[in-house]
Amino acid sequence: MAKERKIGEKKLECQICGGKVTIPADVMESEIVSCDDCGLEYEISGVNNGTLQLKPADSIKEDWGE
Amino acid sequence: MIKVAVIGGSGYIGGELLRLLLQHPQVSVEYAGSRTSNGKFVYKVHPNLKGSTSLIFKNDSITDVASKVDLIFLAVPHGKSQELVPPIMDTGNRIIDMGADFRLKNISEYPRWYGWDHCCPDLIQKFVYGNPELHRDEIRSAKFIANPGCIASSSIYSLAPLAKAGFLDLPINIDAKTGSSASGNDVSDFSNYSAKTNSVRLYKPSGHRHTPEIEQELSILSGRRTKVALTAQSVPMVRGILTTSSVVHEMDIEEKTLWNLFRDFYKEKRFIRLMMDKNGLYRYPDPKLVTGSNFADLGFNIDPYSQRIISIGAIDNLVKGAAGNAVQSMNLMLDFPEEIGLISIPIFPV
Ligand SMILES: NC(=O)c1ccc[n+]([C@@H]2O[C@H](COP(=O)([O-])OP(=O)(O)OC[C@H]3O[C@@H](n4cnc5c(N)ncnc54)[C@H](OP(=O)(O)O)[C@@H]3O)[C@@H](O)[C@H]2O)c1
Ligand SMILES: [Zn+2]
Numbered sequence: 029m030a031k032e033r034k035i036g037e038k039k040l041e042c043q044i045c046g047g048k049v050t051i052p053a054d055v056m057e058s059e060i061v062s063c064d065d066c067g068l069e070y071e072i073s074g075v076n077n078g079t080l081q082l083k084p085a086d087s088i089k090e091d092w093g094e
Numbered sequence: 095m096i097k098v099a100v101i102g103g104s105g106y107i108g109g110e111l112l113r114l115l116l117q118h119p120q121v122s123v124e125y126a127g128s129r130t131s132n133g134k135f136v137y138k139v140h141p142n143l144k145g146s147t148s149l150i151f152k153n154d155s156i157t158d159v160a161s162k163v164d165l166i167f168l169a170v171p172h173g174k175s176q177e178l179v180p181p182i183m184d185t186g187n188r189i190i191d192m193g194a195d196f197r198l199k200n201i202s203e204y205p206r207w208y209g210w211d212h213c214c215p216d217l218i219q220k221f222v223y224g225n226p227e228l229h230r231d232e233i234r235s236a237k238f239i240a241n242p243g244c245i246a247s248s249s250i251y252s253l254a255p256l257a258k259a260g261f262l263d264l265p266i267n268i269d270a271k272t273g274s275s276a277s278g279n280d281v282s283d284f285s286n287y288s289a290k291t292n293s294v295r296l297y298k299p300s301g302h303r304h305t306p307e308i309e310q311e312l313s314i315l316s317g318r319r320t321k322v323a324l325t326a327q328s329v330p331m332v333r334g335i336l337t338t339s340s341v342v343h344e345m346d347i348e349e350k351t352l353w354n355l356f357r358d359f360y361k362e363k364r365f366i367r368l369m370m371d372k373n374g375l376y377r378y379p380d381p382k383l384v385t386g387s388n389f390a391d392l393g394f395n396i397d398p399y400s401q402r403i404i405s406i407g408a409i410d411n412l413v414k415g416a417a418g419n420a421v422q423s424m425n426l427m428l429d430f431p432e433e434i435g436l437i438s439i440p441i442f443p444v
Contacts, residue, residue: 044372045353065353067371087372 040082044068051080060085096428099125099159101178102169103151106279107192109140110417111167116146118421118435120428124163129153160185165428167420168192171278172303176213179238183217188427189238190420194303196221196240203306224423226432227363227390228254228311233426241423244415245270245326246304248337250311251366251390252407255359256341257315261403265321267340268308273331273381276411284328291330298326334381335411341403352394352403360392364433365414365422367391379408386410387440388418410440 038051047065055061055072061082062069074081098115102108103126115121126136128151136151137144156178160166165188168175176195183189198204201215212218222232224239225247233239242250249268256262274290284290302324312320322339353368360366369379369391376383379391393406409415418436425432 044349046350046357047353062373065368065370066349067373067377069373090377 042066042068095122096120096165097122097124097163098165099163100167100169101127104128104131104139105169106275106412107169107416110412111169112143114417114421114435120430125159126151156181160187172208173210179217180214190241190424192241192416197223197307199310207303207306226422226426233423236427239423241420243304243307244276244335244411246307247415248335248407248409249308249339252337252392252405253312253339254315255355256405257312259355261341261343262312262316262320264342265323268322268324269338270326271329271336272326273334275332295328297328302326333385333410333412335409335415336381337407339405341405342401343403344401347396349396365389369393379406381408382444383440384408384410385441385444387438388414388436390414
């Protein structure tokens, strides 16, 4: 059975849209989280004594090749 | 329970109103009107309603209908409801008109865009333009509502926050793509499957009738005359409208500023969704994602190269673009919870 994650422990502000990025309570380094509003993904680049460092993850832009 | 009648019940909007009203816990549908289907079961015309109603279409006089109900929905072609409204008003009944006859406050717009002179211009001021997100308080105290046009609604929702913030200085270019149900159930040469399939039909490069209504509402918000240039195309889908509007904006603007503008403007408006995602398949509003629901999905994009904001709206023309929106206004007018009868998650995939 899938383990339910405790989400909503922490909410950080999205750098792009000002929305909320929900961080699971048991988040680990290098995990990907995303903004609730604009969907931008962030990589957790560091977890130090409860302080999180986030960096925007690369997103694949749509390219129809024209 | 409120007793309602739907005139023009055999049309697409009539059918969608009946679908929503029959599911509404505070409404009893007493009458469905049709001239051509008089005497037929409603489900014979709208087969999706089979098992939900045993109503039979009738063609009674409008005053007889008014004597049986509290509220009448008029879902008839433009130009027709102005003939029906005066006798209904005499009976003290409430009216929600789905057509254009009472939407425009400036009567000189009617001959210009619709090709007819209004027969009862004095009555227009008694109607409230039924956009519940913009005219909530007026709708609450209204008896007569002019429900907005479908392309107009998608355009207005996506541009309203920008109008209010003073961004609409120059004419706005609106490109509208619409599904076939937006033009009603009348058959034309273009209804032919071979003609329609794979076609993107530019049916109104200019001169679309929703232009003055969009201008009216955006001008109120911006506090000055706002001009729009609307182009409309019919695309091969049944339900749905997508509008993309270009707003020239010469100053640099941050994405976060627009997000906050839209968030603030539509705070606590439960039928408005900001539908953008930096990842995945659905990054901007798409009519596919609102089918069967009363949502208006909104989005935007900033184009620094051509110095414009592209503002996007997607609705189901039969729901938020017509019947769902009318039920929302009815709820406000009758002091029911605003969302009652309308909480339906969009169907997906469609
Ligand atoms: N389709 C949309 O997406 C949409 C969106 C927003 C607003 N609207 C507006 O809603 C109204 C109805 O549109 P619709 O798409 O449902 O059109 P529709 O499918 O053509 O239906 C109109 C209905 O009105 C009845 N009708 C026609 N002429 C009439 C007359 N002279 N007197 C009384 N009834 C008459 C017809 O029924 P009988 O011939 O059986 O009597 C017909 O079924 C229009 O004003 C339209 O502009 C439509
Ligand atoms: Zn964000």
